[in-house]
Amino acid sequence: MRLKKLLILIGVALGPFVLRAQDEPVSEMLQEFTALVINAQTEEPLESVHVVNLNQVIGTITNAEGEFTIRAAVNDTLYFSYLGFKSQKIRVTNDMFRFGDTKIALTELAYALEEVIVRPYQLTGYLEIDVKNLPINTAYQYSISGLSKSYEAGNKNPSAVTKVLGAILNPADLLRNLFGKRPNQMRKLRLIKEDDEIRDLLASKFDRETLTELLQLEKVDIEDILSNCNFSNSFITTANDLQILDAMSSCYEEYKVLNRKK
Structure with a gap:
């Protein structure tokens, strides 16, 4: 009987820690993910590229060296957006965390301006x-x-x-x-x-x-x-x-x- 009561007391004492451990796996899966964003044509680093983790709904931008760090988990999708470049999505993998030398190349957009015909209003003053x-x-x-x-x-x-x-x-x-x-x-x-x-x-x-x-x-x-x-x-x-x-x-x-x- 005493042993049973002791086990119950231990269970009550450890209960909050067990519950907390069950709640924490999601946060523990999040890691600091660092990578480099470059121009696909010149391989030069791109500064101020917006990076958004679509799963965690958090964002950041690249620094002067084209690097960024963002919290992410395996299989999260990162969305890259930069003026004049095609937006891109990538899926975070285990290898990206393991080797830590990920480079994301963005491709410049080719703009083809169509002919625009401007027809001003014929104002008469009346x-x-x-x-x-x-x-x-x-x-x-x-x-x-x-x-x-x-x-x-x-x-x-x-x-x-x-x-x-x-x-x-x-x-x-x-x-x-x-x-x-x-x-x-x-x-x-x-x-x-x-x-x-x-x-x-x-x-x-x-x-x-x-x-x-x-x-x-x-x-x-x-x-x-x-x-x-x-x-x-x-x-x-x-x-x-x-x-x-x-x-x-x-x-x-x-x-x-x-x-x-x-």
């Missing part, structure tokens, strides 16, 4: 005439008396009004359809916003490429989320990636509030 020469915005907006907001529904089509009414009358259901099927991707929004290196990278991007890699969403999915969250088409097409991230995050926070009230 307002009535000049207004008729301006391009017409085909995006329809709908408003309901008593509501302060207007809702943009894109081009005129039979489902446009239904879409707007659904957004007004059932906001929780609409947002649940947008976010409910993507819980893992949406949880990354907060982590992305907390990393300064990733935010700096997104602030310089307008192509949604980095966002789609981070969130594992298609570009069309991002546009669908924003349009259904009452952001205008003009904002969706002209905002930088950081503004798009903040817009999605604010809409997701609204969804969480509505979902709690259900």
Whole structure:
């Protein structure tokens, strides 16, 4: 009986350590990964290349010697982005940690500028005439008396009004359809916003490429989320990636509030 009580006491005393040991393998798997980024054509080191660990949602940049260090685990995917070079992804392997001489080569982009024909507006100075020469915005907006907001529904089509009414009358259901099927991707929004290196990278991007890699969403999915969250088409097409991230995050926070009230 005494032996049994002693074993129970030992188990209680060691319990927290056992639980902690079970929780720590993920963090213990993370190691400091160091590598060199070079120009594939000249083999010269590249400075200020943005490096993002897509799995851990952390970022860094290369130094003057083209080197970087980032926390990573085996099988993590690193995303490299640099102005004028093709973005690249690599998978971290055991050999990269073992030998420690990894070089990542980025290839320069070949830009082919197409001919652009500029047709200036033929302004006459007469307002009535000049207004008729301006391009017409085909995006329809709908408003309901008593509501302060207007809702943009894109081009005129039979489902446009239904879409707007659904957004007004059932906001929780609409947002649940947008976010409910993507819980893992949406949880990354907060982590992305907390990393300064990733935010700096997104602030310089307008192509949604980095966002789609981070969130594992298609570009069309991002546009669908924003349009259904009452952001205008003009904002969706002209905002930088950081503004798009903040817009999605604010809409997701609204969804969480509505979902709690259900």
